[in-house]
Amino acid sequence: MEREELIDKFLHSELTPAEKEQFDDLLTNDISFKEDLDLLSNLKSVAGAEDRDDLRKQMANFEAKIAANDTKVVPLFNYKKLLVAASILLIISLGVISLLDPFGVSTNDLYASNFEPYKNVVTPIVRGIADDNEEIAAFSSYENKEYAVSAEQFGKLYETTQKPYFLLYQANALLAIDQTSEAIPLLEQHIALKDELIERGKWYLSLAYLKENQKEKAIQLLEDLSANGTFKKGDVQKLLDQLK
Template identity: 70%
Template sequence: MEREELIDKYLQSELTSSEKDQFDSLLENDATFRDEVELFKNLKVVTGTEDRDKLRKSMADFEAKIAANETKVIPLFNYKKLLVAASILLVVAIGGITFLNPFGVDTNQLYADNFEPYKNVVTPIVRGENDKDDEVIAFTSYESKDYNLAADQFETLYETTKRPYFLLYQANSLLASDKVKEAIPLLEKHITLQDELSERSKWYLSLAYLKENRKDEAIVLLEEILEKGTFKKGDVERLLKQLK
């Protein structure tokens, strides 16, 4: 197995027994490999990011800022330690919008990193067909990212049909419009109806709870998702690691 792939799997705790033997042997006998593993471990701890490509991008961004003299850097003992400083992300290097909290997780950032509106799995849109159907119209608005309009249309559809999935899509429309407080009761209601998409609502409700800084409630939901099925299993496991 390629060395970089071994590091990726190590960061995500996915090494098999044989891969672990190979990893341990390289770690013991190859100083360059050992240094690279240590670098990515340090970056993972500070950023909460396990993907090696994302970590490399963070470092590249930091280097570019240094090259352009856009940040002040305290001299460090060697270049790799300088790269580790990229994991502070850099109040100075990347714009200073978010300062990592050493005493806890940034739940608002976790929400931003993980939220994307749920795809339309209910009513495929075929342009020119059934354009006057209210459900098609609503999902067309949704797929066109006209989320405020879509939210109103899904609300009306739920009131007239009582089909539970309209609650999920109305809530997603509201989340995409940054109306988290309005989305939460819809997701909670959809979960109680226990239709085939209710596990999806648990995922989006957990994210909404994070946005509202309700970390403990988010963790409970994520653990339920992990226990009951495979929906977004990798994302759920990763998010739980970041929260605990």
């Protein structure tokens, strides 16, 4: 079995007993094999699982060219330097890791695991009953997950009524369709109006900040909710613990 394939299977805990024996022998008796293991371990840590197959294919292709003298970059030293450079570019392009905080939590993952559109607590919808009321129509769209439509409807309703809760629901609809940057100013405006749903606004604004990688702003809001609020008390504290 090729050395790189052995290392790759080791890094993903896929070695058979026979392959493990071959791996241990190389690790004990071949210094260059250990160097390759260290290099590929570093590459794995920055590339992430989703890039595994593509990275392995590219490396295998490059190794084949070296073996066939089909490339000007023959020395292994240069080959390794290129791989290290590639790993740095991968860090920058994918944003999967921070150079200053390599084991930091992913704010995007935290957002995804905590966000769900806020339920309709304002205007109950009676199914099967037609109504020309614009507010009912907006909340019907929202409950049917027609978020782009409901965002527009809520926006128009706020313009005509100036009721703060329409900002909260418009922002939630926008968050549901990944229009985070558009949702943030609506949530900030909603909080400034200090209506009875202000804690909901702070929770969703903290999540929106996380989605935009504005970690410190998110922490500040969550700390305020933890100290002074009651909404999602457990989730607020759990999220704070994950961010610190």
